[in-house]
Amino acid sequence: KILVLDFGSQTTQLIARRVREARVYCEIHPCTMPPDEIKAYGARGIILSGGPASCYEPGAPSVDPAIFELGVPVLGICYGMQILTHLLGGKVARGAKREYGPAKLNIQRQAGPFRECGLDEPQPVWMSHGDRIEKMPQGFETLAVTANSPVAAMGDPERRIYGVQFHPEVAHTHGGAAMLAAFVLGDCGCDPIWTMHNFAEATIADFKERLGGQKVICALSGGVDSSVVALLLHKAIGKDLTSIFVDNGVLRAGEVAEVAGLFRDVFGLNLVVVDAADLFLDRLKGITDPEEKRRIIGHTFIEVFDAEAAKIAGEVQYLAQGTLYPDVIESVSFKGPSAVIKSHHNVGGLPEKMKLKLVEPLRELFKDECREVGRELGLPETIVSRQPFPGPGLAIRIMGEVTRPRLATLREADAIVQEEMRASDLYTKVWQSFAVLVPVKTVGVMGDERTYEDVVALRIVDSVDAMTADWSRVPYEILARLSSRIINEVKGVNRVVLDISSKPPSTIEWE
Numbered sequence: 271k272i273l274v275l276d277f278g279s280q281t282t283q284l285i286a287r288r289v290r291e292a293r294v295y296c297e298i299h300p301c302t303m304p305p306d307e308i309k310a311y312g313a314r315g316i317i318l319s320g321g322p323a324s325c326y327e328p329g330a331p332s333v334d335p336a337i338f339e340l341g342v343p344v345l346g347i348c349y350g351m352q353i354l355t356h357l358l359g360g361k362v363a364r365g366a367k368r369e370y371g372p373a374k375l376n377i378q379r380q381a382g383p384f385r386e387c388g389l390d391e392p393q394p395v396w397m398s399h400g401d402r403i404e405k406m407p408q409g410f411e412t413l414a415v416t417a418n419s420p421v422a423a424m425g426d427p428e429r430r431i432y433g434v435q436f437h438p439e440v441a442h443t444h445g446g447a448a449m450l451a452a453f454v455l456g457d458c459g460c461d462p463i464w465t466m467h468n469f470a471e472a473t474i475a476d477f478k479e480r481l482g483g484q485k486v487i488c489a490l491s492g493g494v495d496s497s498v499v500a501l502l503l504h505k506a507i508g509k510d511l512t513s514i515f516v517d518n519g520v521l522r523a524g525e526v527a528e529v530a531g532l533f534r535d536v537f538g539l540n541l542v543v544v545d546a547a548d549l550f551l552d553r554l555k556g557i558t559d560p561e562e563k564r565r566i567i568g569h570t571f572i573e574v575f576d577a578e579a580a581k582i583a584g585e586v587q588y589l590a591q592g593t594l595y596p597d598v599i600e601s602v603s604f605k606g607p608s609a610v611i612k613s614h615h616n617v618g619g620l621p622e623k624m625k626l627k628l629v630e631p632l633r634e635l636f637k638d639e640c641r642e643v644g645r646e647l648g649l650p651e652t653i654v655s656r657q658p659f660p661g662p663g664l665a666i667r668i669m670g671e672v673t674r675p676r677l678a679t680l681r682e683a684d685a686i687v688q689e690e691m692r693a694s695d696l697y698t699k700v701w702q703s704f705a706v707l708v709p710v711k712t713v714g715v716m717g718d719e720r721t722y723e724d725v726v727a728l729r730i731v732d733s734v735d736a737m738t739a740d741w742s743r744v745p746y747e748i749l750a751r752l753s754s755r756i757i758n759e760v761k762g763v764n765r766v767v768l769d770i771s772s773k774p775p776s777t778i779e780w781e
């Protein structure tokens with residue numbers, strides 16, 4: 271395994287993803303990880319990420335130089351390269367000008383990340399730095415150059431310590447994945463055994479041993495994460511897992527039947543479907559504030575789930591959750607937690623209240639990897655590639671009060687959006703695509719009649735992690751079909767508009 275030490279770069283997670291694509295397991299830890307923990311971790315190689323600081327400034331993040339004495343290969347990327355230069359006795363200075371964007375790399379020595387990776391030259395790479403290496407540490411030589419960086423990459427092949435000024439983890443560096451693979455498979459000597467097939471087998475075997483004979487519950491939402499969690503556990507402990515699916519009244523059209531049909535009838539899960547729609551909708555009556563909607567739905571969910579869990583025969587010891595690796599990194603990362611803009615609910619608060627231990631089988635996985643496990647387990651593509659759907663469901667896509675008639679309207683419009691997006695194969699290309707019901711009526715004309723009806727907005731966005739997003743440039747023909755179908759087929763809607771805002775400053779959801 272490989273250890274990635276984070277200095278606060280926006281792209282640290284991409285480093286880890288590229289390493290894992292080379293089928294090598296790796297974890298991200300803050301650069302402040304204590305040296306004894308680093309040693310105990312036993313990585314075959316260490317990668318130092320980029321970061322926004324300048325290493326000669328007071329208080330700049332650093333790493334214990336003891337890492338260079340562990341005898342394992344080290345690769346510094348951007349700030350990581352500068353900090354290792356600084357620590358090993360070289361000199362880093364402010365560059366005459368910032369270098370940002372694409373550059374052409376000429377490789378001078380096939381070592382470290384450039385070993386036998388057969389790259390085209392000059393190789394397009396992505397630069398983003400203000401500082402540069404003025405003097406390399408002793409024992410280092412230049413491995414590659416660009417027009418503006420006489421030391422675009424350097425290394426001490428003897429000690430197997432390398433630095434690259436550009437970002438191999440981003441897609442703009444064409445051969446970047448090959449470079450990282452060359453480092454982890456070549457110098458570090460890792461075996462390429464991190465596959466989702468192996469992961470699924472190992473996790474199921476581990477659960478059989480650890481959880482055998484004990485009772486586990488999980489909340490199934492129909493999303494890919496909770497579906498994968500439920501299937502992994504089902505394969506390990508069968509009927510000792512109880513999955514609970516709560517119909518909160520703000521789900522999409524046909525969702526309850528789809529989930530029940532698949533998990534109960536096809537996969538044979540021990541599944542409890544709770545119809546709590548009336549309870550949720552009663553409590554949402556008259557509520558228009560988005561955070562209040564979220565709070566009510568979150569609390570009611572816990573209450574309903576709790577009551578169901580209490581009915582299960584035999585004592586339940588575990589609650590299974592679909593926490594993914596990015597959530598784990600968020601909570602330990604060097605940057606500190608980012609500000610909460612909207613409160614997002616999972617099954618928060620439940621474990622302490624019910625004195626349950628947590629099982630989080632996806633804690634080590636990125637979303638792509640979770641999807642891959644889903645495929646390994648035989649989940650259909652409709653679930654594996656499903657777009658994210660918020661816990662508070664359609665309630666935060668109906669501006670103003672959530673009523674049954676408004677839900678029915680939005681459900682119909684939403685079903686058309688899903689259907690058309692899937693039919694055009696854009697569904698998996700965009701991040702999310704959905705309809706929003708606007709609290710505004712506008713005038714229209716149908717036949718000879720004047721109408722005064724609802725407006726539906728289309729929200730279709732591209733994103734990689736939901737932190738930022740841009741509106742998708744959907745072909746006009748598809749927009750035309752969506753508009754015409756919604757207006758013709760959904761009663762009470764006479765106008766469709768397109769949301770062309772990016773995040774920030776807007777958000778993906780309207781509430």
Ligand code: XMP
Pocket residue numbers: 564611612613614615658659660661662702736773776777778779780781
């Ligand atoms: P925003 O609207 O903040 O959304 O740009 C970012 C991502 O989070 C989803 N989202 C939620 N998910 N509970 C959830 O489980 C929520 O309250 C919630 N609000 C937003 C949203 O769909 C998008 O993927």
